[in-house]
Amino acid sequence: xxxxxxxxxxxxxxxxxxxxxxxxxxxxxxxxxxxxxxxxxxxxxxxxxxxxxxxxxxxxxxxxxxxxxxxxxxxxxxxxxxxxxxxxxxxxxxxxxxxxxxxxxxxxxxxxxxxxxxxxxxxxxxxxxxxxxxxxxxxxxxxxxxxxxxxxxxxxxxxxxxxxxxxxxxxxxxxxxxxxxxxxxxxxxxxxxxxxxxxxx
Numbered sequence: 588x589x590x591x592x593x594x595x596x597x598x599x600x601x602x603x604x605x606x607x608x609x610x611x612x613x614x615x616x617x618x619x620x621x622x623x624x625x626x627x628x629x630x631x632x633x634x635x636x637x638x639x640x641x642x643x644x645x646x647x648x649x650x651x652x653x654x655x656x657x658x659x660x661x662x663x664x665x666x667x668x669x670x671x672x673x674x675x676x677x678x679x680x681x682x683x684x685x686x687x688x689x690x691x692x693x694x695x696x697x698x699x700x701x702x703x704x705x706x707x708x709x710x711x712x713x714x715x716x717x718x719x720x721x722x723x724x725x726x727x728x729x730x731x732x733x734x735x736x737x738x739x740x741x742x743x744x745x746x747x748x749x750x751x752x753x754x755x756x757x758x759x760x761x762x763x764x765x766x767x768x769x770x771x772x773x774x775x776x777x778x779x780x781x782x783x784x785x786x787x788x
Contacts, residue, residue, distance in 0.1 A: 602640050604630045606654040609647050614690050618648055618698040645705045648694075649714060655692060656721045662691075663728045674786075675779055678729055682775045685745065686752050693749045696758045718742065731785045741782070748774045 593601070608629045612621040623644050627637040641647040662684070666677040685691050694702065703711060722742045726733040752771045756764040 598640075601630065601632060601636075603654070605632075605637070605640055605647065606651050609651040610655055610690075610692055613648065613651065614692050618644075618694065618701065623647070643705070645702050648698075648702055649706070649710070652692065652694075652714075653717055656717065659691065659721065660724055660728060663725060667728065674729070675783065678779050678782060679775060682745070682748065682778060686749050686771050686775065693746070693753070695753045696750060699750075726782075726785075729782065729786070731782060732788075737785060741778075744774075744778050744781070748778065 605626060608626050609621070612625055612629075621644075623634070623637060626647070627634055641650065663677075663681055666672060666680055667674075669677065672680065685693060703714075706714065719738055719742070722745070723733040723738045726737060726741060731737070748771060751759070751774070752767060755762050755767045
């Protein structure tokens, strides 16, 4: 028989479990192939109870991206504190991890279109603020003094790299898939060199 009531602590635990599980499914199979049913069954709750936490799958996806942000910063801290890695190697490893998966979720072109056309103006504005704060923190963690212009450029350079890699060949069929990795490696090297010049200023 299902439990009738939950404490605030239990509800917070279930909510975090839903976000963690959602991230795992999205990282493995993408937004479009991830269903609410997969998530709530994995956590062990009912569909009805799921909707007391999130109004839609899109809401869960966006909240999962927020939930992921401190984990990204924790990963960067691990890289920076790894004495076997130079500054450039740590930054390169971070960008490669973002680019090639390994648990960090970045939405594809189609996923972005699907999610953000359902967001309200207020929700989209909140997402942009949280996104800019994350990338500002990333620059700061790597010892780069952030400015609004630097943060915005870093967002575009990073997401263009990652989304480009995910988009070949399905969303960008005229590009050459055999050269995708070499292209991404070139972009990573360019971003790293650019950020290094910022760090030295």
